[in-house]
Amino acid sequence: MKEDQTINDIWSILLEAANSRSHAYHVLSLAYQSQQVECCSVVLQGIESATVRFHAHHGSPKIAAIIKNPRVSLLGYDRLEKEQIRIKGTVVMHHGDEEAKRIWHTMKDSSKLCYQYPAPGIDRDGEPLSQERLRENLKADPLVGLDAFVVCYVQIDMIDLLRLQYKGHQRFQYINQGGWLVKEVQA
Numbered sequence: 001m002k003e004d005q006t007i008n009d010i011w012s013i014l015l016e017a018a019n020s021r022s023h024a025y026h027v028l029s030l031a032y033q034s035q036q037v038e039c040c041s042v043v044l045q046g047i048e049s050a051t052v053r054f055h056a057h058h059g060s061p062k063i064a065a066i067i068k069n070p071r072v073s074l075l076g077y078d079r080l081e082k083e084q085i086r087i088k089g090t091v092v093m094h095h096g097d098e099e100a101k102r103i104w105h106t107m108k109d110s111s112k113l114c115y116q117y118p119a120p121g122i123d124r125d126g127e128p129l130s131q132e133r134l135r136e137n138l139k140a141d142p143l144v145g146l147d148a149f150v151v152c153y154v155q156i157d158m159i160d161l162l163r164l165q166y167k168g169h170q171r172f173q174y175i176n177q178g179g180w181l182v183k184e185v186q187a
């Protein structure tokens, strides 16, 4: 990260992270408010018009919590770059609509299989379906699992970037005001 990092540079980095499994920001920590503050890992699926996209199972407790309070934060740390990214925003969900279907059709079969399972976190009732069976089901019905699939777009309000370095840490904030206000703040 350079001193004159623009918001477009940030989008490039996040886009690369979405497209590369080995990128430090490919898996981000998602913080949200439930009975208590919760945190979990999510895969960064895409960056589209100032949003971060992740996917989830509609029955998961995190989705119930985010419906109640859609204000979330995302956190990543790139160890090699010695760089932390914090993103704050509001989740807009798509479930059972055209947008969910559109994204579904862009996904690999292997990514669709987990949506045939019951909701995460519930007590297990017997043996789970085998991967082979899940694949057969999907072959027979390409939309099987779609009813449990939620697309979450985090509409970004603010990005806070911290770069650790010997000569003095650097910290920049990118604030969404329709356009993007960039300011350097104390690290």
Ligand SMILES: Cc1cc2nc3c(=O)[nH]c(=O)nc-3n(C[C@H](O)[C@H](O)[C@H](O)COP(=O)(O)O)c2cc1C
Binding pocket: 027, 040, 041, 042, 043, 044, 054, 055, 056, 057, 060, 061, 062, 063, 120, 121
């Ligand atoms: C590397 C990694 C990536 C994950 N990606 C996702 C994801 O994209 N979406 C998701 O819902 N859960 C993902 N999970 C699982 C969640 O972190 C969490 O454990 C799970 O969704 C259960 O959450 P809940 O029952 O509290 O809602 C991921 C876990 C790991 C370890």
